[in-house]
Amino acid sequence: xxxxxxxxxxxxxxxxxxxxxxxxxxxxxxxxxxxxxxxxxxxxxxxxxxxxxxxxxxxxxxxxxxxxxxxxxxxxxxxxxxxxxxxxxxxxxxxxxxxxxxxxxxxxxxxxxxxxxxxxxxxxxxxxxxxxxxxxxxxxxxxxxxxxxx
Amino acid sequence: xxxxxxxxxxxxxxxxxxxxxxxxxxxxxxxxxxxxxxxxxxxxxxxxxxxxxxxxxxxxxxxxxxxxxxxxxxxxxxxxxxxxxxxxxxxxxxxxxxxxxxxxxxxxxxxxxxxxxxxxxxxxxxxxxxxxxxxxxxxxxxxxxxxxxxxxxxxxxxxxxxxxxxxxxxxxxxxxxxxxxx
Numbered sequence: 001x002x003x004x005x006x007x008x009x010x011x012x013x014x015x016x017x018x019x020x021x022x023x024x025x026x027x028x029x030x031x032x033x034x035x036x037x038x039x040x041x042x043x044x045x046x047x048x049x050x051x052x053x054x055x056x057x058x059x060x061x062x063x064x065x066x067x068x069x070x071x072x073x074x075x076x077x078x079x080x081x082x083x084x085x086x087x088x089x090x091x092x093x094x095x096x097x098x099x100x101x102x103x104x105x106x107x108x109x110x111x112x113x114x115x116x117x118x119x120x121x122x123x124x125x126x127x128x129x130x131x132x133x134x135x136x137x138x139x140x141x142x143x144x145x146x147x148x149x150x
Numbered sequence: 151x152x153x154x155x156x157x158x159x160x161x162x163x164x165x166x167x168x169x170x171x172x173x174x175x176x177x178x179x180x181x182x183x184x185x186x187x188x189x190x191x192x193x194x195x196x197x198x199x200x201x202x203x204x205x206x207x208x209x210x211x212x213x214x215x216x217x218x219x220x221x222x223x224x225x226x227x228x229x230x231x232x233x234x235x236x237x238x239x240x241x242x243x244x245x246x247x248x249x250x251x252x253x254x255x256x257x258x259x260x261x262x263x264x265x266x267x268x269x270x271x272x273x274x275x276x277x278x279x280x281x282x283x284x285x286x287x288x289x290x291x292x293x294x295x296x297x298x299x300x301x302x303x304x305x306x307x308x309x310x311x312x313x314x315x316x317x318x319x320x321x322x323x324x325x326x327x328x329x330x331x332x
Binding site: 031035036037038039040041042043044047048050051054058078081082085086089098099101105106107108109113114115116117120121124127128131132134135136138139140 | 198199202203206207209210213214217276279280281282283285286287289290291294295297298301302304305307308311312315
């Protein structure tokens with residue numbers, strides 16, 4: 001990784017990123033929340049959320065991005081997503097079996113419908129978003145021995 | 151149907167370019183073109199969920215490839231034993247083509263699948279789960295075990311990458327490393 005990329009890119013990229021990164025994050029959240037109504041779902045929405053943070057990191061450098069989402073927060077979100085998903089699955093035992101849809105189904109084509117499916121989508125998106133951004137950060141910040149000597 | 155074959159030819163050409171390029175940046179961009187073609191193929195075959203996921207994951211992979219690996223001079227071994235490698239590759243291609251031709255004869259015709267289990271999902275999915283997106287109702291209700299396994303795989307991958315790549319694991323025996331939280 002070269003030195004000039006630590007501080008981010010030029011002013012044009014920074015301004016465009018400042019205008020669009022919120023919209024990208026919002027679109028990811030939209031895809032997650034409407035995963036049981038229209039196309040998309042937890043995985044695709046989570047990757048879009050991760051991409052918004054990646055965009056921030058590419059444009060502004062690693063300090064700004066890691067201030068928005070520090071490493072401890074990433075670990076928390078990854079673990080929380082996995083545990084929430086497993087917890088929802090285990091709560092199905094209250095009515096009978098694993099992964100039982102124990103919340104009422106509601107009316108189709110509404111936002112609050114389909115029982116546990118939106119909750120599972122949210123859990124998966126937390127895990128995928130934080131996890132893929134963590135992989136990106138770790139791979140970018142990785143430095144080999146011969147690079148440090150330069 | 152003709153657009154499908156056009157896209158397939160485009161993807162094959164992109165893959166060949168990606169292999170044959172000496173420049174790493176051009177090769178990575180050719181791989182991205184192959185992924186974009188695959189995403190459009192999914193759209194043509196009327197699977198928008200898969201198309202969205204393919205497109206988004208392709209973008210993330212491309213960014214990771216560009217940003218994390220391209221600036222480093224990774225050691226490549228490009229010389230030696232190319233005759234043996236080519237022979238082995240050609241042999242495997244012949245074997246796989248033979249097996250594929252034998253196996254694809256027994257498959258149902260393209261576009262007319264045998265749907266014994268999926269018919270039930272299509273008919274009763276909306277009533278039983280309440281989700282109007284049938285893909286979501288399958289992966290998070292009928293086949294939720296698969297999704298649990300997939301999330302476990304991703305969780306393990308994240309843990310593995312963060313454990314292998316962390317700085318304290320790569321130090322020498324007598325080297326003192328300050329663990330700065332970067």
